Amino acid sequence: MSKNHKEDDDNHDEKIINAGITMLNGGVGTTTSTGGTGTLDDNDDDDDDDDDDDDTLDGSDDDDHLDGGAGNDTLDGGTGTDTASYAGNRSGYTVSKGADGALHVKNSSSGDDTLQNIERLSFTDGTLALDIDGNSGAVYRLYKAALDRVPDALGLGHNIHLKDAGLTLGQMADAFVHSAEFTNKYGALSNDQFITQLYLNVLHREADAPGLTHNLNLLNTTLTRADMLAAYSESTENQLEVIGQIQDGIWFV
DSSP states (O other), rough: OOHHHHHHHHHHEEEHHHOOOOOOOOSTTEEEOOOOOSSOOOOOOOOEEEEESEEEEEEOEEEEEEOOOOOOEEEEESSSOOEEEEOGGGGGOOEOOOTSSSSEOOOOOOEEEESOOEEEETTTTEEEETTSSHHHHHOOOOHHHHOSSOOHHHHHHHHHHHHHTTHHHHHHHHHTSHHHHHHHHHSOOOHHHHHHHHHHIIIOOOOOHHHHHHHHHHHHHOHHHHHHHHHHHSHHHHHHHHHHHHHTOOEEE
């Protein structure tokens, strides 16, 4: 790889972390559907935006955006990363899980909705992500592994949108490693210092000699720093570390 090409890649990675919000659809096949009264089978590229009746909205295999409007509605997103939209701030709604496993979203004026297979709740002031085992959780955990901090809602939202649009975890990890924040926080790290920092961020201890030797050999021969960061980010230890922060959803804007 030429030096100029490497610099271009680094600049691109920097923009992933620091660029402003760009609203992206959830990848190819994103569906926004419009429904009416009654049961709607969302198999077309439209927008399920309903009226004040008690409606049943069914999503498709795409990434659907469902809006039941007022009334006690039943929304099932099907497969994909599906979003239920609400015309109010998050503070005006109660979100809870019923005994049957369904999610209930209540508002005094718009009713009590029952949700199945919905990964995101969109409000006027932001989004509550429920896919803690999906894209939202993966990006959140990356902040902990790489930067050892709680994500800011704006930056988190930007990076979740990029992940939704097809960026891999490895590409996102590479962007974090080359970000200005990472460099300013840790400086220029050797490979063994890089691994030691991951131990501190994820395991909260200094690297033991056998573990350091093993990981250093991988980093020197097989894996990139982005690969190693992604592995630590999705490790059992890091997932247990952050689950208390995200088990009720991840807020981003």
